[in-house]
Amino acid sequence: MIEESLTIDDEIRARARIHAREVIDDHDLALEFDALEWAVSGRARRRAGLCRWDADREVATIVLARRAYERYEWAEFAAGVRHELVHALQFQRTGESGHGERFLELAARLEAPRRCRSFTEPRYVLRCLADDCAWTATRHRASKPVKAPDRYRCGDCGDVLEVEHTDSGRTWNAASGYGGAKAALGKDW
Template identity: 45%
Template sequence: MESGATTHTQLVERAKRHAKTVALPIDYSMVSWEVSERARRRAGQCLYNARTGAVTIRLTWAAFEAYGWEQFSGVVRHELVHAWEFQQFGESNHGRRFTKKAREVDAPCSCERFTDGRLTLSCTEERCEWRAERHRASTVVTNPGRYRCGACQSRLVVTHVASGKSWQSEAGYERARKRIDDEW
């Protein structure tokens, strides 16, 4: 698919250009970029080969299409923080060092798990992996404060995938719903 390949190249070029504007001391000669058509559950991924020092940043095409560039650029910055940690410390996770750096470059602090659903429910506890998808505004979506995480009992956060808006209460839902308006 020629047009697809061209578009993938464009996404990588855009991500590379964006990376240059992000204030992180990364050796880009050791970073390669890929676009995944198959990945469905992560918006992006950063891989590291400890033996060679090579870093690979893999961007999920479906996530870019669903988010649009504005939101997706946050995914790029998130993966760059991983690349920086790998190069500086030989390891990377979502710990304090990561969170601090992610905030500095305005990147989301957790690996965004991408979904085809319109709405996602996830746990507010950073280390908890629990999540679920919803397509309609059920009670847990409109009033998440009444529910708890199925895995650890922490509070839930609902995210409207297309707009990136999220809320944890009924009032928060009402406000987000108004702002999202036509895009809902």
């Protein structure tokens, strides 16, 4: 007998799919369940999920974050799944999706959060590496200090800086590290 081991990623996908089916049935959503694809990201750190649209294949993929699953209560994680279902539905209907009025109406109906968590999170955090200094700053764009932290110093104590890409948790303290992180993350950047 072959013993099948269920990985955590399988578990996440299975629970999310079951939840999605229930939501589609309960709310009579015109969402094509069989055309949905599901993936789990082991890198995303601050974002519970996202929905990608492949316009050529006309396929929506809901990507769920393993860390969020491990960290959140199921109810909160499930609410994030419903948020992504609204995106998937909009993609299937129109090939586009944002957080406009129609999105918010349906999100409210599904008791899903209005925003993907990433929208409230800065993309980068600059941090002083001195043990006794708590200086940090957040950036939404790849500013010069984000790209080359080695050319800058802490605004408080003058020590060296580190940058964290909040979605992935990757950190670097030189321009080469920025390039490396960016290359390594590819589409997840």
